[in-house]
Amino acid sequence: MSRTNIFVILLVAILMGSLFSVFSQNSESVVFERAFAEPGVEFKISGTLNTDHPVLYDPEVSVTETRFHMRDKDGVTHPVILREAKPTGLEQSESIDLYGQVVDGEFIAGEMLMKCPSKYNEQSHDLAEAVELN
């Protein structure tokens, strides 16, 4: 077997190994129930912003505290506290990942990642509506 072949096979093996590690990595997210069952342990919770409740951010009281309600994958809504300034586009976000833990009965997140509509997203320009308003 030639050296080139050995090299290619090694490369494929390493690559496959690293790709499968993607699956085995625990990027799974839990739901509120689990996080509240184990307070003090850090979890990742994925869900969406519940827009029935307001997003509270008052920098004059605290620069790094944003309060809002999140709906997890089971559809359960909980108030959460994010220890960050209110991220731009939170209201427009399509999904949210929160990294945090339950402290004194409240879910407190130190980090949040959002999926937002991309800037490449074209707006639906509804001329019909605009014309009707006139």
Added chain:
Amino acid sequence: MEITYLNEWTWAASFGRLLLALAFAGGLASTIGYVAAVARPKSNWMTLGRWGFKVHAVGIFGAIGLIYLLIFSHRYEFQYIWKHLNDAMPTKLAFASFWGGQEGGFLLWMFWILLLAIVFLRRLPGKLEAPVMAIHSGVLTALSSMLLGLYFGDFQFGMDPFLMLREAPENMGMPWTFNPDYLALIPQFADGQGLNPLLQNYWMVIHPPTLFLGFASTLMPFTMAIAGLWMRDHKTWMRAAIGWSFFGVAILGAGILMGGAWAYEALSFGGFWAWDPVENSSLVPWLVLVAGSHLLLINRSKPGTAVTATYLMVGLSFLLVVYSTFLTKSGILGDTSVHSFVDSGILPQLLAFLMGCSGLFSAMLLPPGNERKIYCAIQVALAIGVVVLNPALCLLGMLVVMALAGLRGHLTHLPRTDQESPLWTREFWMFVGGMLMFASAVHITFQTSLPVFNHFLTPFSGLFQALYESTGSNLARKLAAHNLAPGTDFDATYHAIQVPLAFLFIGITAFTQYLRYGKTPSKKRFLQPLRSLISAVVLTFAFALAFDFQAWEAPRVALIFSCLWSVIANADYIVQVLKGKWDHAGASVAHIGFALVILGAVVSNAKKDVISSNQFGDLAMLNEALSNEEDLLLLEGDTLAMGPYYVCYRERRQEGIHAKFSVDYFETLPEDYAQGEVVAKDGFLFQCTSSHTALPNFEDDMEEHWTFVPIPNDRQKQEAQPWSAGRPGPYLFTLDPKIQLNEQMGNAPEPDTKRFWNKDLYTHIKWGRVSDPEADEEGWMDGRKHDMMRRDSLMIGKCVLALDSISAVTMDQKPLFGLLDKDLSVAAHFRLTGQGPDTSFTALYIVRDSLVIPDMVTLDNRGVKVRIDGFRPAEATFETVVWENLSIRRDFIVMQATVFPQINLLWLGCIIMTLGALMSVRQTRRLQRKRTPVQP
């Protein structure tokens, strides 16, 4: 009944559609002509191909010209113009509005393909002309079909860039569309919507054309590869394609980094690269193209080496461009079913184009004859299956058949060398480097395409579920759930794989040039890269110390080492081996550039320093895991220490679509303390025993200059200032981070950056008010509730409101306050200090017959109103509501400031890399001319 619309350029719509139809027909004719001419080059088919191509070119160039005419005449009756242009946009942005939508994007892409094809034709390509142009015309025809805008029932075939608003499906049948004078009557037609303000940036003028030129330049090597397979000549095309593919490397590389620069400059995600699918999908074709062009180089010197791999790399680079076009427009990438470009309705067409190009390429990989026919039959059957049966399963089947075809081709007719090249040869390491880059591309594609795999996994969900239930395998369970998503932690998701790979292939670029094709170098030659290796090791140590790299960052340090070695070794190669002959230095220069790009990216990213941190509050002390030290609250007019600076938020002003927040930066000078001064530090008071200039740490001064004040008196308590090592010095500069007022997409922050030669200070607004808060006619804003105990205080504007004491209102005091005898009342004694004389006042909490009687205290001259709404005796706490008047309000912002060290290496590297690749193109061209004298 035909309506004659007034003042409408109806002719332009008809003419534009005619041009596009002409282009489509011409392209079709050209494809047929050129395909037939491959077998009979001297026949009239060739003439048909050439003339068809000319007609196509005229049609496309004409359509582009016509759209520009419409843009510069502001013809808002056209949907495309109305959506992407408005009167407020300056000329350069009006120019860029052409590629604001997908239709323009396709036209821009075709424009560059046409231009490159014309250059190709002018160079008298000989026998390559027919097959190369056949594929070119085919691709152009397919692309122009996406602009036809024909409807077959509900099925849309292409998007018509000349569609008028009154003809748009959503406006069909609206009453105004029957009014001949609608343009004058309806005010919406006086101005367009304009480009999304996020895109209104000078980068919008240069980035898309560069990127599309890069995309277009991957087509030429692809078509040449197909020509090679078609004519069963695996040599000629490889020589011809080298220059084209290095041109693609240069332009596509520049285009990608321009996108990074745009993101860094105008968008606030805090960096130049975010592993976003849109970014990844332009990076991947580039990586594969770089691998492919190096394999082409090997084949120039050692023909017949790794032929299959060369075909694959060159072919995949174009196919990946198409794949990424499809991916970013398909909406598959959204976790949810929210599609990003669904409105265009040409997704099936794009998918057909993608599968068509890949299918054609793998068909050509098969040996000619029956196998190709059988392959085509299977693919057509599966394609029908996509439409009528299970799309995911049939598409997967098509892909598997394609892969098998490639394998079959490799095992049968594609040339293979039995002769193994020695270990220390240039071709071996170039091949290894290319394959490593390909591995890096595979990994990125894999992560980006996870949502696509989910679709392919869906049909097998039951199978994996059964597997999970029988074996309990976690992997099977995840595959069964088919909702894989790329991780959000870049270090785990991308860097863990990409950094080691980059370490290897950049290291390879350091020494490979010193090796030779075909034979092991002499000992002297072997030792030539040694001196650069030693300098790189020394420099890496210096870097690691200067930037304080930790042990766990070893992979990064290794990558920094290979970047430094590559830069030094390639520079040394120009001096030592090439002796300054720049004509041959293209490769070295490009390698230096690439290594600098990665070096700048790694250092600036790994050692970025968020210098804004909140001075107030003790969140960090409560719970370290929850601390947030990255944002700074700045009150208008206050000067605060931030990293090595003092900063002052001076004013907010509105300029066009931006609210600008001016923040002044001052030098930090060491503070001087005089004997007797009292300072507060961590809640304790200290008195200065001898005058001195402060050191950065209080602890260093404490012993010598300070004495602890165990029981401070009132005067000391009042006078004590918080200790600080520095004080604001001379003014340095002003940064104006902005918030863009964007009605379409929501307000968006835009950073402002101070550039130094060795670092950037990058600041953006995390929170800021873009207009004055709401207030009533007298200027009172909404009240705020505060729970206040004795000795609590609040900041109100520039003043401090303190609750000095609490007392019950006694019987004899009641008449003084105008209270009845039966009333229960508690008095809160407040003091307002700062901005004028101290003002003391009393607010009452009154309960009469179990009803609370509101008692509003208004200090008009101080712009404050106070009312007690509740009293909790157990905690001695007042529920206090405080109103502020606009006249005393102070604006504030929450800002984040980051220092990116050595980021300029990245931009410098980008320029050097592009130059180097273009130098290689020039040199390749020169060599080709020397070898094949120009035909008369």
